[in-house]
Amino acid sequence: MRWQFSLWMVVPALAVATLPALAHHGWGGNASEEFEIVGTVEKGVSLAGAHATMKIRAEGQVWDITLAPGARTERAGLTEGIIPVGAQVTIHGHRNRDAKRYEIKTERVTWNGRTFNVYPDRK
Amino acid sequence: MAWLEGSALGHAMRSSGVWTYGLVNLTHILGVGSLFGAVLVLDLRLLGAWRSVPLAAITRPTVPVAAVGFLVAATSGVCLIATNATEYLGNPFLLVKFPAIAVGLANVVILTRLTAWKVRDVRELTSREQRQLAAAGAMSLLSWLTATTAGRLIGYW
Numbered sequence: 001m002r003w004q005f006s007l008w009m010v011v012p013a014l015a016v017a018t019l020p021a022l023a024h025h026g027w028g029g030n031a032s033e034e035f036e037i038v039g040t041v042e043k044g045v046s047l048a049g050a051h052a053t054m055k056i057r058a059e060g061q062v063w064d065i066t067l068a069p070g071a072r073t074e075r076a077g078l079t080e081g082i083i084p085v086g087a088q089v090t091i092h093g094h095r096n097r098d099a100k101r102y103e104i105k106t107e108r109v110t111w112n113g114r115t116f117n118v119y120p121d122r123k
Numbered sequence: 124m125a126w127l128e129g130s131a132l133g134h135a136m137r138s139s140g141v142w143t144y145g146l147v148n149l150t151h152i153l154g155v156g157s158l159f160g161a162v163l164v165l166d167l168r169l170l171g172a173w174r175s176v177p178l179a180a181i182t183r184p185t186v187p188v189a190a191v192g193f194l195v196a197a198t199s200g201v202c203l204i205a206t207n208a209t210e211y212l213g214n215p216f217l218l219v220k221f222p223a224i225a226v227g228l229a230n231v232v233i234l235t236r237l238t239a240w241k242v243r244d245v246r247e248l249t250s251r252e253q254r255q256l257a258a259a260g261a262m263s264l265l266s267w268l269t270a271t272t273a274g275r276l277i278g279y280w
Contacts, residue, residue, distance in 0.1 A: 070141035
């Protein structure tokens, strides 16, 4: 018996690679409505990783604030340590579609009268 | 994960500039690309493609490229995870990726112990031996494709 190579064996495996993807990269995992919340900084801005991040406390929850990639966040003036822990900030962006996840993909951070617009091309 | 994030490696990844993560990520992609590209060619040959090319002529370049690719991917991968390790707790794709890598590596151990693999440039393989290699090739392709797919999707969770 001869093992017959067939391209069709590869096709189902490749199909797995096209599974629809969720949040974090892109805006697909976030609600389309604009979302704004006021809170206090729990953990300051970190520019490390695929996206800059910070954590705020608001409405009795700790929220993960997903910012732009590090270099872009830095270009918007939002550098590590600029906003002190405990300061009041306003976060504008799009909330995670999953209501159980307290995560906001963020377009703008306002603190002390300054606005850091990490995605100025988005409204 | 907390230990990894708090390690010297984690600190170094977080405090060495905004482009570090991107460049390490690039290194990871180059490693994965080398590994998967080489494995794809080798596995398709094991599955019966390009029978006119001697198996030994395919294994000579693909095995070392895959091995180096794996080491580059594994090293850079540890750096990437260490950056924000605790963020990945509960990420289901991680729980698919690492078992898939384990299966892929176990398959390497099994494949390289097969008589068919050892005598590939010494004599013609019997059809039974060719089927054994094809099975190992199929398992390899499946495991590395799964690992790569799950790995790519980690960031989308």
